[in-house]
Amino acid sequence: MQAVQSSFYLEDPFGFSATFVGFDNYIDALTSDYYLHVAKFTLIFTILVTFFSLALGLLLAAKADDVIRGSSSYKTLLISVYAIAPPVAGLIGMMFFDQHIGPFVKMAAWFGWDMKVGINYFDTAFAMITVAVWKQIPYNFIFILSGLQSIPVSVREAAAIDNRSRFGRFWTVTLPLLAPTAFFLLIINMTYSLFDTFGIIDVIVKDKAANNPITLVYKVYMDGFRGNDIGGSAAQSVILMLIVLVLTFFQFRFIERRVHYN
Amino acid sequence: MAAIEISSVSKSYTGDALAVDNVDIEIEDGEFIVLVGPSGCGKSTLLRMVAGLETITEGEVKIGGKVVNKKDPAERDIAMVFQNYALYPHMTVYNNLAYGLKNRGTPKAEIAARVNEAARMLELEPYLERKPRALSGGQRQRVAMGRAIVRKPAAFLFDEPLSNLDAKLRVSMRGEIKHLQKRLGTTSIYVTHDQLEAMTLADRLVVLNGGKIEQIGTPLDVYHKPASTFVANFIGSPAMNLVEGKLTGGQLMIGDNSMQFSSAPPADGPVTVGIRPEDLQPTTGTGIKARLDYVEELGATRLAHCMTDGERLTAALSPEIPLADELTFAVLPEKVHFYDHATGKRLSNA
Numbered sequence: 343m344q345a346v347q348s349s350f351y352l353e354d355p356f357g358f359s360a361t362f363v364g365f366d367n368y369i370d371a372l373t374s375d376y377y378l379h380v381a382k383f384t385l386i387f388t389i390l391v392t393f394f395s396l397a398l399g400l401l402l403a404a405k406a407d408d409v410i411r412g413s414s415s416y417k418t419l420l421i422s423v424y425a426i427a428p429p430v431a432g433l434i435g436m437m438f439f440d441q442h443i444g445p446f447v448k449m450a451a452w453f454g455w456d457m458k459v460g461i462n463y464f465d466t467a468f469a470m471i472t473v474a475v476w477k478q479i480p481y482n483f484i485f486i487l488s489g490l491q492s493i494p495v496s497v498r499e500a501a502a503i504d505n506r507s508r509f510g511r512f513w514t515v516t517l518p519l520l521a522p523t524a525f526f527l528l529i530i531n532m533t534y535s536l537f538d539t540f541g542i543i544d545v546i547v548k549d550k551a552a553n554n555p556i557t558l559v560y561k562v563y564m565d566g567f568r569g570n571d572i573g574g575s576a577a578q579s580v581i582l583m584l585i586v587l588v589l590t591f592f593q594f595r596f597i598e599r600r601v602h603y604n
Numbered sequence: 605m606a607a608i609e610i611s612s613v614s615k616s617y618t619g620d621a622l623a624v625d626n627v628d629i630e631i632e633d634g635e636f637i638v639l640v641g642p643s644g645c646g647k648s649t650l651l652r653m654v655a656g657l658e659t660i661t662e663g664e665v666k667i668g669g670k671v672v673n674k675k676d677p678a679e680r681d682i683a684m685v686f687q688n689y690a691l692y693p694h695m696t697v698y699n700n701l702a703y704g705l706k707n708r709g710t711p712k713a714e715i716a717a718r719v720n721e722a723a724r725m726l727e728l729e730p731y732l733e734r735k736p737r738a739l740s741g742g743q744r745q746r747v748a749m750g751r752a753i754v755r756k757p758a759a760f761l762f763d764e765p766l767s768n769l770d771a772k773l774r775v776s777m778r779g780e781i782k783h784l785q786k787r788l789g790t791t792s793i794y795v796t797h798d799q800l801e802a803m804t805l806a807d808r809l810v811v812l813n814g815g816k817i818e819q820i821g822t823p824l825d826v827y828h829k830p831a832s833t834f835v836a837n838f839i840g841s842p843a844m845n846l847v848e849g850k851l852t853g854g855q856l857m858i859g860d861n862s863m864q865f866s867s868a869p870p871a872d873g874p875v876t877v878g879i880r881p882e883d884l885q886p887t888t889g890t891g892i893k894a895r896l897d898y899v900e901e902l903g904a905t906r907l908a909h910c911m912t913d914g915e916r917l918t919a920a921l922s923p924e925i926p927l928a929d930e931l932t933f934a935v936l937p938e939k940v941h942f943y944d945h946a947t948g949k950r951l952s953n954a
């Protein structure tokens with residue numbers, strides 16, 4: 343709430359005085375080239391991270407589902423491994439791109455790609471997206487796997503009798519039945535890409551945001567805590583809050599629908 | 605439509621015990637075969653091996669003369685009706701019926717014709733645009749049947765399709781399935797643990813126990829000549845009385861009661877004697893003496909549970925017959941079944 347109030351004021355860096363400036367902070371934010379540039383990157387980042395972490399999660403879950411069909415002890419084991427995985431995966435992912443010891447950077451070098459994470463814009467974006475996807479896969483995997491497991495075995499068997507193509511069955515029976523889970527995850531992943539990737543970005547850009555890709559959340563932090571532009575930062579965070587509100591609204595609408603669906 | 609041959613088929617899941625043990629069944633084209641047996645006897649496993657949903661550990665399954673062991677379920681030209689119906693929850697009734705045809709490249713017009721015909725047969729026409737969740741259990745069951753019918757497959761496979769319905773609906777659907785099967789003439793294998801359902805539906809019954817076939821035969825054959833004490837006990841309700849007896853020459857002793865047989869009985873020494881409850885009739889003459897324990901009234905008949913020399917005997921009597929504490933039962937000699945005391949196998953008698 344304080345953010346909403348601050349967003350209408352121009353404060354001096356030491357917080358002694360504040361002038362009411364109305365929507366100026368919002369207009370500044372929304373018309374600044376840099377803000378729009380960051381917003382564009384955030385959009386691309388969100389789409390790519392959401393898409394790849396869902397797609398890869400689905401791929402892995404579908405494979406795992408084939409393997410563990412019926413064996414519940416294996417399932418519990420797999421799920422508990424994946425439950426502790428995300429934080430560890432985050433660390434490992436970060437290490438992969440370390441400029442000096444990162445295996446990924448070395449591997450890229452073999453292919454003639456001189457990766458300069460933190461310096462080259464594209465390389466940094468690539469590392470950020472990869473680590474963010476990598477970190478989110480286990481989470482998606484668990485949800486998709488349990489979604490797959492909750493599809494009755496006999497429905498799949500009926501489909502096996504009705505349709506000889508494995509891919510056809512996946513497309514026409516499995517995927518539609520997974521839709522509730524997928525939609526839920528879509529919202530979760532978008533929220534994740536927008537907000538929870540803060541830590542990853544922070545480590546990768548290491549305060550050298552100047553020429554590096556950052557997301558809107560990171561910009562709020564930069565402007566507020568580094569740039570001391572409390573009002574502008576607050577305005578930006580209010581915009582972000584609105585986005586969250588919209589996402590949450592869709593999610594609730596959907597949960598309602600889902601209750602009817604079952 | 606096709607004959608089905610099941611030759612020396614076995615199934616082991618984990619390597620140790622056999623869920624299905626060396627089963628041979630030859631099913632004629634158009635025949636209605638019912639697999640019956642207690643829970644866990646391997647009925648579903650056997651059916652699912654025919655369907656292709658379970659691999660065949662040993663032996664061969666032929667449908668229409670062709671070995672199908674290696675074929676996918678969709679390539680076997682069979683349709684299956686599952687216990688929980690297994691309808692596609694996200695598809696309308698129409699699409700549930702049409703799905704199998706679409707995937708086989710049937711022309712749209714023909715799909716529509718077949719779906720509508722099946723819907724008419726099963727009185728599903730008003731529900732074609734509904735999703736399965738908006739249907740009652742009985743209606744879902746019909747959709748499951750419809751999904752099988754529209755395909756016009758070589759064989760129908762049923763795995764306890766009626767066990768989720770209430771008793772009354774079960775009886776009427778039972779009649780309908782029988783009727784449909786006769787009308788379509790499609791070879792069918794039907795799994796149930798309900799012996800009454802088995803008796804009423806089957807052209808031939810296959811009684812399974814512990815993965816092995818106990819007996820194959822027409823319902824009347826199986827009822828009147830159970831091949832083992834297991835079948836005798838399993839088929840028929842109330843179950844056949846099985847008591848210990850002793851044969852010496854032409855005389856059978858059950859406790860202190862004796863019966864004289866004119867034709868030579870099949871064995872000497874201890875035997876298991878089987879008598880159906882309805883074959884025990886009270887007499888004023890000599891016979892098996894028993895003390896009345898308790899009575900169950902079923903309306904048309906009355907079950908008199910009695911004790912004779914520590915053995916339990918149940919008689920199905922007409923309600924008109926007056927009951928006394930001490931009863932004497934007469935049995936026609938040809939209604940007495942003899943079983944090997946040790947193996948439980950039927951001893952042939954005249």
Ligand SMILES: Nc1ncnc2c1ncn2[C@@H]1O[C@H](COP(=O)(O)OP(=O)(O)OP(=O)(O)O)[C@@H](O)[C@H]1O
Nearest residue numbers: 617618623641642643644645646647648649650797
């Ligand atoms: N997937 C499986 N893995 C291991 N064992 C199994 C599996 N499916 C069935 N079995 C075993 O095989 C035997 C036969 O099972 P099946 O399902 O064929 O019995 P059923 O006669 O259909 O019983 P019910 O009337 O209870 O359905 C049982 O002992 C069962 O435990």
Ligand SMILES: [Mg+2]
Nearest residue numbers: 647648649763
């Ligand atoms: Mg079964």
